[in-house]
Amino acid sequence: xxxxxxxxxxxxxxxxxxxxxxxxxxxxxxxxxxxxxxxxxxxxxxxxxxxxxxxxxxxxxxxxxxxxxxxxxxxxxxxxxxxxxxxxxxxxxxxxxxxxxxxxxxxxxxxxxxxxxxxxxxxxxxxxxxxxxxxxxxxxxxxxxxxxxxxxxxxxxxxxxxxxxxxxxxxxxxxxxxxxxxxxxxxxxxxxxxxxxxxxxxxxxxxxxxxxxxxxxxxxxxxxxxxxxxxxxxxxxxxxxxxxxxxxxxxxxxxxxxxxxxxxxxxxxxxxxxxxxxxxxxxxxxxxxxxxxxxxxxxxxxxxxxxxxxxxxxxxxxxxxxxxxxxxxxxxxxxxxxxxxxxxxxxxxxxxxxxxxxxxxxxxxxxxxxxxxxxxxxxxxxxxxxxxxxxxxxxxxxxxxxxxxxxxxxxxxxxxxxxxxxxxxxxxxxxxxxxxxxxxxxxxxxxxxxxxxxxxxxxxxxxxxxxxxxxxxxxxxxxxxxxxxxxxxxxxxxxxxxxxxxxxxxxxxxxxxxxxxxxxxxxxxxxxxxxxxxxxxxxxxxxxxxxxxxxxxxxxxxxxxxxxxxxxx
Numbered sequence: 001x002x003x004x005x006x007x008x009x010x011x012x013x014x015x016x017x018x019x020x021x022x023x024x025x026x027x028x029x030x031x032x033x034x035x036x037x038x039x040x041x042x043x044x045x046x047x048x049x050x051x052x053x054x055x056x057x058x059x060x061x062x063x064x065x066x067x068x069x070x071x072x073x074x075x076x077x078x079x080x081x082x083x084x085x086x087x088x089x090x091x092x093x094x095x096x097x098x099x100x101x102x103x104x105x106x107x108x109x110x111x112x113x114x115x116x117x118x119x120x121x122x123x124x125x126x127x128x129x130x131x132x133x134x135x136x137x138x139x140x141x142x143x144x145x146x147x148x149x150x151x152x153x154x155x156x157x158x159x160x161x162x163x164x165x166x167x168x169x170x171x172x173x174x175x176x177x178x179x180x181x182x183x184x185x186x187x188x189x190x191x192x193x194x195x196x197x198x199x200x201x202x203x204x205x206x207x208x209x210x211x212x213x214x215x216x217x218x219x220x221x222x223x224x225x226x227x228x229x230x231x232x233x234x235x236x237x238x239x240x241x242x243x244x245x246x247x248x249x250x251x252x253x254x255x256x257x258x259x260x261x262x263x264x265x266x267x268x269x270x271x272x273x274x275x276x277x278x279x280x281x282x283x284x285x286x287x288x289x290x291x292x293x294x295x296x297x298x299x300x301x302x303x304x305x306x307x308x309x310x311x312x313x314x315x316x317x318x319x320x321x322x323x324x325x326x327x328x329x330x331x332x333x334x335x336x337x338x339x340x341x342x343x344x345x346x347x348x349x350x351x352x353x354x355x356x357x358x359x360x361x362x363x364x365x366x367x368x369x370x371x372x373x374x375x376x377x378x379x380x381x382x383x384x385x386x387x388x389x390x391x392x393x394x395x396x397x398x399x400x401x402x403x404x405x406x407x408x409x410x411x412x413x414x415x416x417x418x419x420x421x422x423x424x425x426x427x428x429x430x431x432x433x434x435x436x437x438x439x440x441x442x443x444x445x446x447x448x449x450x451x452x453x454x455x456x457x458x459x460x461x462x463x464x465x466x467x468x469x470x471x472x473x474x475x476x477x478x479x480x481x482x483x484x485x486x487x488x489x490x491x492x493x494x495x496x497x498x499x500x501x502x503x504x505x506x507x508x509x510x511x512x513x514x515x516x517x518x519x520x521x522x523x524x525x526x527x528x529x530x531x532x533x534x535x536x537x538x539x540x541x542x543x544x545x546x547x548x549x550x551x552x553x554x555x556x557x558x559x560x561x562x563x564x565x566x567x568x569x
Contacts, residue, residue: 038430047094054087109353111505117147126157128163137169144173151180153383155187162190170194185214191222199278201232238284267291282309296396298325312345323355326397326430330359357386358398376411381406400429404436411549412554414508416443434463440474446546446553473542508557517562524558 062071062080070076079133109536137160146152154177159544161170174191177184194208208225215221276286285307294302298321305321308314323332332355361384368377384398391467403426410419423440426433441456454477461474462465506515508524529535531554536547 005275025462038142045098045108047091047098048095051087054090058083058087074228076402113146113297114150117143117153118146118149120146121153121156124160128156128160131163133160133163134466137164137166148176150182151177151187154180155184155190156186158194165197166195171198171200183214185211188214189224192228195227195229196224196310201228204228205232239280264291264294268295279497286313286317292352293317293320293324298322312339312341312348315339315342316345316348316351319355323398324357324396326401329362329398369405371407372412373464374412377409378406378413380411397430400426400433400436403429404433404439407436407439411443412552414553414560416447416553419443432463434460434467437463438467442542442545442549445480445542446550448478450477453477454481469540469542472540476540476543506557508553509561515561518556520562524533524554527554528558 061083065073065076065080119252120139120143123142124136127133127139129135136263136377137157140153140157140160144150145155147153154173158173158177159168161167161173162326171191171194175192178191181187188207188211192204192211194209195201196204205225205228208221208228211221212225244522267287269293271284271288274281275288278284285304289301289308292298292304301317301321305314305317308317319332319336321481323329336342336348336355337352339348342352361380365377365380365384368374368380381402385402403422407419407422410416410422420440420443423436423443426436427440430436438457441453442459443552444450444456454474457470457474457477459471464470508513509527510522511519511523515523516549528551529549531547533548533551534542536544539547
């Protein structure tokens with residue numbers, strides 16, 4: 001076997017060497033002798049069968065050239081080299097097809113008709129001359145589909161697409177023509193101009209350089225190269241300035257939130273369009289991260305953040321993600337404050353001030369809750385949620401946590417309706433907030449709304465199936481729904497109004513308006529004995545919490561109705 005032959009695996013296993021002059025008769029005789037008694041093996045794939053067939057035909061071609069004394073001829077050597085290269089390209093194509101990595105071109109549909117393609121090309125030229133550009137593009141596209149091996153059809157398609165300002169189609173068509181015939185000057189120029197319009201300046205410069213090399217004195221090629229080179233240098237300078245600005249944190253700070261979801265959606269779409277047009281532009285990538293943060297898509301924002309240049313802007317956006325998604329404000333504040341140059345950046349400095357204020361507010365709230373100063377805690381939490389000066393809290397995970405904390409303060413003061421309203425808003429902001437779902441279930445159970453409480457527990461099961469005492473609480477509430485009360489004791493219907501508003505202290509003690517002091521005392525002793533936490537020590541943790549909340553409400557109502565002077569308020 002000649003060393004010029006490509007390696008072949010598989011196929012028929014033949015013994016011995018061939019003899020003879022290399023003519024078809026000798027080769028056939030040799031093959032018959034070689035395959036006598038040999039075991040025939042099926043090829044595992046059509047591509048391998050094709051490789052074996054090509055190898056056999058190439059070997060026969062080589063034997064015939066040797067027999068004719070042409071093996072050392074330059075013409076034969078050139079033909080043999082081209083034959084080997086084409087065979088190797090077919091092998092690579094077969095591997096790509098089998099692996100599924102190869103994407104078939106739009107025109108490779110198997111329908112080839114050179115005559116019809118020529119007629120379509122003539123129609124396209126007629127449309128092109130009459131400025132019917134859409135029809136011209138359609139005709140040239142059909143011609144390229146029917147005769148994809150003709151570079152002229154692809155080049156004409158690029159020209160029509162450029163008139164329609166479809167730069168992506170023009171670039172694709174021109175480069176298809178160049179793959180077939182790299183020396184096409186018009187296709188080269190169209191590829192350069194289309195790439196420049198698309199913002200692919202490096203590719204545009206490469207195309208124009210080749211065009212100038214092909215025709216050094218052509219003014220259009222020289223002008224295109226000059227403009228593309230100048231734009232590329234300007235782009236590199238802008239990127240350098242952007243990277244410097246990003247490192248110094250010169251970008252404007254991020255807004256807390258936008259007025260409507262539609263504004264956020266428009267902002268994100270605009271940023272994505274910018275990234276698609278100029279994927280390497282730092283401002284476009286930063287704008288996309290900011291839009292994702294405002295959309296509350298924090299995981300996507302973290303992923304997009306990786307593509308930003310390291311610097312203060314990137315650190316600031318990382319801190320924005322952390323505190324908005326419910327992270328520790330204190331840690332975020334310390335991290336940004338300790339960054340070199342953060343105080344010199346206005347956006348970083350303002351964010352540090354906001355985080356410091358939030359951290360101090362949380363500290364005061366925790367102190368008020370520990371000291372049982374629940375009204376002070378409620379006021380502090382209300383102020384903390386109005387970060388941007390608006391009365392309405394922004395839909396952030398941070399504010400959802402504050403709403404949960406304020407609901408606990410409301411509940412401690414016996415203001416169950418306000419607590420439920422805060423929990424509802426908290427779950428509107430963060431539907432998967434398991435602590436808020438669990439707390440709302442407790443309040444609903446304490447209010448006698450067993451079906452609603454059970455629905456929340458089913459929701460909690462989807463969020464956190466390992467929550468302690470979940471199954472026991474679900475079983476208890478299911479039984480309560482059938483019996484009409486907790487452990488057989490029906491909850492009073494007057495504990496809350498149907499519309500959730502106007503609940504009075506008398507209703508908590510199951511008294512009509514205008515009850516006497518003696519009635520208040522009797523009702524308090526009865527309900528306090530029923531809901532005292534000591535009587536619920538043998539029940540589940542959730543039942544204990546229900547009793548604790550209910551007992552605290554009774555105490556607050558009693559103290560509000562019958563102060564130390566003993567008179568009804």
